[in-house]
Amino acid sequence: MVHPAPSATKTPARVIHSTPPVALAEHAAGPLLSVIIPCYNEQRTILTILERVQAVPIVKEIIVVDDGSTDGTREILAALVVDLPGVTVLFHEANQGKGAAVATGLARAIGRVVIIQDADLEYDPEEYGVVIAPILAGDAQVVYGSRNLQPNHYSYRLFYWGGRLVTLVTNLLYGSRLTDEATCYKAFALPVIQGLHLESAGFEFCPEVTAKVLRQGYAIREVPISYHARPREEGKKIRASDGLRAIWTLLKYRFAPAAVTAPARSVARTVDVPHEVGA
Secondary structure (H helix, E strand, O other), rough: OOOOOOOOOOOOOOOEEEOOHHHHHHOOOOOEEEEEEEEEEOOOOOOHHHHHHHOOOOEEEEEEEEEOOOHHHHHHHHHHHHHOOOEEEEEOOOOOOOOHHHHHHHHOOOOOOOEEOOOOOOHHHHHHHHHHHHHHHHOOOOOOOOOOOOOOOOOHHHHHHHHHHHHHHHHHOOOOOOOOOOOOOEEEEEHHHHHOOOOOOOOHHHHHHHHHHHHHHHEEEEEEEOOOOOHHHHOOOOHHHHHHHHHHHHHHHHHHOOHHHHHOOOOOOOOOOOOOEEO
């Protein structure tokens, strides 16, 4: 059992492997897909989403980053991950934010393509094939799954229109034609995402990655996906204030010096170095 640290300062992530990373690296081609799952207080859904991700018939590695959960999620992962082959679990000792969790996962990723998967059940892993297909075909290097290219239900109108506003601001600032900037399903060729030099620790990770991808000249392809919204009572965490931070982040990186948004010299972002607590 791993207990959360008493302070919010950054501490090294801890890792448990149900399949050792050496074994994955020894495959000639390696995993086709790296699925990064940032997780915070999702004890009701974490095992279900892991089972659904595992069931997808794609050669993949699954990297779960528990971001200092306090509701029993980390204990579930520590106790049961040994029964989930192909899963690597990393633990932050204190909550740092979605962006920080994604960065920790990216430092371990070796798949040809990376996709972000929330730990709730709002997005369907069965649609991975649709999302990553343009990258595998060589038609795109960045693909977003859009909830607005087909009919979907949203829990709150404020959430829906907030996402639309963030998307509109993105298009006005960057000359893009996106329909869903705030989607969770963002997929990247590995060198693209590892070369972005991401800085945001919280939910503003999403607008930052969009801004830097567009500033670097990549076109973002969109494909339609389904969406199963959950209400706040079931753990939805994003708030109106996150939408305001997203707009500020888009503005910040649109007018930042070119050096700030240029590709990182090294594809490995500086993050806490994980250490083993089990295998």
